[in-house]
Amino acid sequence: MEPNNDIEGQKKNKPFIIPETANERHAITIGDITYFRSEKLGVGAKENAVYKGQFKGQDIAVKKVGKKDVIEDITEIKLLMKCRNQNIVEYYHFESDIEYHYLAFQLCLTSLEKFIIDKKQREVILQGFIVNKRDIISDAIRGLNHLHEKHIVHRDIKPSNILLVQRHSFTKEIKAVIADFGTATEIDFDEYLKTISRVRGTLVWLAPELLGDKKPKFSKAIDIFSMGCVIYYVLSDGHHPLGDESLDIGIALKSYSTHSFTLDGISDEVEDKEPAKDLIMQMMHENKDLRIPIGKVLDHCYFWSKEKQLKFLEAASDIIESTDDHTIEHGASDVIGTNWMDRIDTAGIPGKYDPILVKDLLRAIKAKKHSLSVSSINRHFPMLLIHVYKQMKSHDKTLLCYYQSDAGDTRNLQNLIKEKERQIVTLNELLKKTEQELEAEVEKYQEVQQYRDQLNEKYREIAEKDQEIKSYSHQLQEKEAQREQENQEYQELFETMDRKLQEKDRELMEKDMELQKKDRELQEKDRELRQSQEAVRRYQQQALTDDHWVINKDEVTLTKEELGRGSYAVVTVGIFRGLRVAVKSLHTIIISNYNLALFSREMSISSQVRHPKLVQFIGATKVGNPLILTELMSTSLNHELQRNRLSNQQILSIAQDVALGLNYLHLFKPQPIIHRDVSSPNILLKPCSGAAGYEAKVADYGTAKVVQANSTGTVMPGNVAYAAPEAPIPDQHSPAMDVYSHSVLLMEMNLHCQPEMRISERTQQSGRVSWSDMKSLIQRGLDADPRARPTMAQVIEALKRMKI
Template structure:
């Protein structure tokens, strides 16, 4: 409560008793007018819990320092303060303080909370939310800017919890500890409470935390130091780069200033240091930093000031109590254009102090004066934590009087036409022009980068258009192929329909007279000699078990195809019955190859003649239209012989080409496990119906050649047959056999190629 003039002494006594700041670190100090505010941070009595009544009681107080009185006052607030009490970001807009993120007890936050410095009331604008596309983090940076008369907050970088969403413009690094580091940019519009993520142009800082960022006008800021990680190898870099940021509502332009090789006067890389911006009238902005941790994690003991026009550093000579700290804060109070006070608050002191005390209680005030050469130098240092109030007021009044005298002298010199001011103004103008030129160069680089990006995008668009054209061409080609396939399918369907409805091959059972002369018996039925219209024929009677509704339709289709097969090396199909158990009539042959092989060894001339006959018959079947016919049961019992007058003495014909598909099915329907044909001749893919092709006949044909050449039964396994083929002494025949026995169907020769090999074969 304000006191009247007569109560001034009592007010001073009360304030003096409060002139003390509790020790703390990992906090922020923010200036609002003539006041400095310090909230939370790591304190001795702070409970190590995520949330509790005691924690809220402690963090409901804020420390308030007034430059004019030199007094620290603990002031109680209302409402709910943030839970992230360490490593948070803070900035001031008018009379309001805004707090973002932070951490405590291994919990990280992405909340935004406002404190009204007049009513001292907290208001949570955005609560912490784990699924928000804004990483929960601490030890990053935050500044405010205005766009179209609307205030915005910009948050950059930091370390914390796993991001809910890894945004495409930024980088995220995960460490073995489970912590993450990022260079994520988040813009928050206070009026609409909307988030957005700006684009990045220029050389942006990699994922980093524990740096300092300060703005020096509405849309420009400077960033220094921090610990960076640019890859996933968990390697930290303690940076000493300066970054200049140009900020807009949708874009952040980055300019990186690195230490020149020829320059020695440059601070080492560091993190957890403190910094503040100095702006005094027409002079260029200055960045002052102090302390922090180096790459060896030792507490640094130095203080530097950076000229943002000349891009140069000056090291200031200050006491250890000011500079040898980490996780502390700096604030600046402008006494005059030539005098600045720097307030150093809290932090850890050094390794020894950290081990014993953890928090530093000392609070120093540092003011700097400028000499005639325009170089900043350090003046006296005064400890104000518990300082005598009269002593502080005397120092404050002296500085005010000094400031007034300096301003008066400068005004009088200007009235006298002192050319030094003109020179100073000219120098300032030149510096401003140089700064503008640097800005123009930076923007030119930005524009060039934009042009390169546009050119790359144009090239990508052209490449994409070409790909679309190529895909369109491929689609047209596929459409043409589909149309061709559709025509072929229609033709096949027409042929099938013709076969299904044209039963010219059907004969009546009454016309077939069966004799008692048996020719053979197999899995499909038995064969006898019959008389059809006075002609002796072979009659195959199918077993009842293989006759079903499905097989009847398949039987009709196969018989229709067989009735159209005409080749001198295929046993002539005569007809078939459809009533009851079907009877299939074919021409009557004298004997079978199997029977002859069991009786006598064939000569090479006979082997070659029979091989050519069988190859010609199979080649005809494989090239049959509209669909190839796969025999599936090429074996010596299915090669029938008829005596002839040729040098070989036999004419060979293939039988059972029209019933192979019927024989492989039964009314149980276990097609997938049935292997067609004789296992001794079967190709490796025979048990797999989806892999059946004319190549399986080529394999069986090669086994047949080996059987004729060796005059011995084929082995039962593919491996044994490969070994057996090595016993063939006829080199040309051996080569053809072994090529046909290849386990890969695609590597086997076709029957047409086999015919050519037989023509060139020497006996």
């Protein structure tokens, strides 16, 4: 796929927003680029984002950046087009709208950073792929070497900017490519930029020379330092050579020294560990001028094949034997210990061997090369290869072929040719630009000539118009005289209309006086109405103190059939005037003058309550322990829930019955009644012929309170498992408490389990309700804010609309 090279031209041709089109995949199309808003791959600096997308039928990565970063975007694209390489991320296309630029890049599998630290993602994304860390490092070095050959400094080499892609569509091999050229810069042949005012890049991956001076200079060496850190990061499974904390790394960089740290974090499973450490040390040298050039990194012995390593040791052994040079023995104890024969058997090898000499170890390896593997040699003597490599590097030109590739001799010439070609291209572009500017000037001159001719034509038209204006001036004077006459007529008409308006004002004043009279009459009617309401209120207040509900205790016969027992009473079956009734006997412990007065008040309230969904109050005794007589029901909701699981139809029927009863209490006049103890034991059932099989009624007014303007109520009334959050605060008691308890009751019937005692756990418990409409109603009723809960009338409407 060829990239789009006309970047600046595209921007000039798009002064307006390109319309976006969306589909069910949240796909946004900008020109030829489509990206998927729901498939974000990552977020970069300045809130720039990368999405998965498509360009001409191919999957791509789309970088979406704000237009304020236009200079960096164009620079990045131009550098990518200039340095196309198999180890540089591919650039495809560029689009923009009024707010953003959209850059289309090669879609990669993952970043090197995620590959190293995210084992789970590595197993999922790269399943079936062949991944070799040494190959990944080699690819990254080839990519950076290509940049440096083009005189480009990346300035932000780090694991997250090295991406992994499929090497070929027909293989399962992985290769690495360098990405994110937002901070990359071209430099001169002397490898140094002018003094810069601001350091770019990521702190923990920067070279130390960038942090020392206030106005630092930089060269290709900063990329080499960063790449050394990346190699260590790969071989140590995600560690930085200077530490794992950003602050520690920053401090170490400011006082950086090659001897101030070790590279012991490299995994023992890494083959050629010591050559790797030597290479990293050369790349991270504190003196930037002594760092190994990136073009020579792949010539280091760490990247040699096993065959090349063995041939090198054989060749070195031959040279040492022929020259009798003993420099190879410097530091021999670090390489072979006290006796190398403990690790290699010399039996069957002709000749004599000294167990403390490196040269004799090399002779033994040469003699046993057919039975010794390079891996076993490196395992027994991990320092041997790098020791011989360093000692023989300047010793004999015979081994020069091992220290540099064949292409190294011609690299400078090729670079010079490429640079000349680049200069020729630049000159051709400059010439083309000059020709375009000249053509533009010619076009502008022709446009000026056209404008001059048009101007002369306009002058002639103006002269003709001037003559017409003089003719129109005479006509205008005649029109002016005519308008004066019309104005006089309008004045007379205005005076006539004014007289009529004054008459209307007088009529309106008379109407207003009549309205004021009507208003006084309405106020008088309002006073009469308030007096009537006050009389009703006094009548109802008198009814509260009336003992018409009192029953003679001798008329009540208690049976031994106990229906239930609570914290303040026991309920048994009784006979009253031949009727089986439920009799609630209050415990002696709660009898007091205050409670008896409160009891009389509650019985007066209960005697006024009449509703088919409330258990009918019959009467009560006042002598001795009070007895409360109510309608006898068959069973309770709590008892039925312990026996069976209710169907959705039964749940909905019971919920509606309870809501109707509570709504009646909440709308009671002159003040609403709060039940304050809505729970499954206080919902009584009796069989009926309906589809649900039960009729439910609300029972137990033992804790009901009339809401007075200044009442304080009782602290924490009713069952704690059903109590609203505001229950312990008397000043906040309202009908919303019953709405909360009703929602807990709905949850108990749906889940067929006891409600949680803690409010937070109760809220989580509601999420287990599978009936979506019922779940929504329950969660609204469980809101911690009483004002946010629905009224009981709204609950009734919601239940009526609910589908089973």
